[in-house]
Amino acid sequence: MKGIVCEQIESFRMSVDLPEPELTEGHAIIGIRRIGICGTDYHAFKGNQPFFHYPRILGHELSGVIEQIGKNDEGLVIGDRVAIIPYMHCGKCLACRRGKTNCCKDMQVLGVHQDGGMRERISVPISHILKANGLTLDEAAIVEPLAIxxxxxxxxxxxxxxxxxxxxxxxxxxxxxxxxxxxxxxxxxxxxxxxxxxxxxxxxxxxxxxxxxxxxxxxxxxxxxxxxxxxxxxxxxxxxxxxxxxxxxxxxxxxxxxxxxxxxxxxxxxxxxxxxxxxxxxSRNATVSDFDHVMDVLGKSVLDISQFITHRAAFDEMIDSFGTWLMPESKVIKAIVEV
Known part of the structure; x- marks a missing residue:
């Protein structure tokens, strides 16, 4: 499996032999189709991101298609277009018990504390997958930053x-x-x-x-x-x-x-x-209700995402493009990687 690894500060490497994710109970295998590039990714690349360790696969603004999934209560099936909630909360701390999963005491964010979605496939808990068949892949990838x-x-x-x-x-x-x-x-x-x-x-x-x-x-x-x-x-x-x-x-x-x-x-x-x-x-991250609200608003075509996304690159071209997106003269608002 192909993936892009941030090996150290200002150093990306395209890997062609990453291990394939295995389907486990309560999870689904998502084929990644879009990766939004966030300020967190820029900061990690430049060495300015707190709580960060190298090497790391970046990417937490994600959309894709379900490739493998077992029986579930969410009505998710193979082929569904989905958005991903990248905040892996513990479910046990006081914040989680009070429904504030966005500020979990032991938060693990994809692409920051654990490997993210800058690869062809990823295993994600079903609880963190949102069906987005009514949105485009671009819109589904932008749900996360808008939810913040x-x-x-x-x-x-x-x-x-x-x-x-x-x-x-x-x-x-x-x-x-x-x-x-x-x-x-x-x-x-x-x-x-x-x-x-x-x-x-x-x-x-x-x-x-x-x-x-x-x-x-x-x-x-x-x-x-x-x-x-x-x-x-x-x-x-x-x-x-x-x-x-x-x-x-x-x-x-x-x-x-x-x-x-x-x-x-x-x-x-x-x-x-x-x-x-x-x-x-x-104000940190977002909750499921915030994601749902954003998806509802996007479904009403209130926001023109085609203007919000100003730059894009194919997966194989991302490493070459990333450096230019850091330059002020490129005038990037939101860059998207297509897988």
Whole structure:
């Protein structure tokens, strides 16, 4: 079986003799058809991903077709098109027992803590397989990153007519914007790239945008909200400076949701935090209900995934293409690998 192995920092190898996965009880063998390339994959390749060890088969944004499966209660059969939930939770810790499987104490994420889907076939627990016959293979592969945004919006309890700010217009930030809009919120997008801000308006339907490099960001945000500031601010940058500054951009009584992850500490002003009675939230991964919500929305053709996916490569060409996707001038939003 063919697969791509990240052997060490900045080093991929195409392997042609990976062991075939064996069908075991409670699992299915999935023939991988699409692999979305995530920031996690870029960080792992460059050596910036926490909790990561080499060698590793990357890939956790996955869609494919069931090739082998036994009897199951989910109605899954050979030939079904599927999306995969890559978060392997323990089912025993307090978080899992309370239904928060997205932040399991002993989480194992495909492509990060254990080998992922950048190969021809993979064994996946049936509990982590979602039938996606109504979606395209591209859409099914994009369910996972969009579910992260949908989960953050659900955590925030944003409702219709609320004004929210989303900082960072990478794929995750764009997903937050799209699902905040779907929830009926007024969305303000912030980034340092004007082309990305234009995409926020055209694809995610952001109502207004702010360039984070402007000198009067706080004043502009105040003017846009009649002095109230947003009731929810989502930071999807993974940038410590941005995350620290975001405390000052939230309305009194509002919520700050950290969707991006930074490798290090974040400091903030306690008086600013307390005078707002601010609620600070972390948002990690997504649950089954978030995946179901995303699949339902995609099935309604609300989001144009053909614009979201800007680059693609065949499996045998991925190694050569990967380096170019890291370059800012390539203007990648989402790259997909076809198997």
């Amino acid at each position: 945004g949908a989960h953050a919006v659900r955590r925030s309890e944003v409702s219709e007519s609320d004004t929210v700010l989303v900082i960072g217009s990478g794929p995750i930030g764009l997903g937050v914007m799209a699902f905040a809009k779907y929830a009926g919120a007024r969305v303000i997008a912030m980034d340092i790239n004007e082309e990305r801000l234009a995409f926020c308006r055209s694809w995610a339907k952001a109502d207004q945008t702010i360039n984070a490099l402007d000198s009067d960001v706080k004043q502009r945000l105040s003017e846009m909200t009649n002095g109230d500031f947003p009731v929810a601010v989502f930071d999807a940058t993974g940038n410590a400076t941005s995350m620290a500054k975001s405390f000052e951009l939230v309305a009194h009584g509002g919520k700050l949701i950290f969707v991006g992850l930074v490798k290090g500490d974040i400091a903030f002003s306690d008086p600013e935090f307390h005078k707002r009675e601010l609620t600070l939230m972390g």
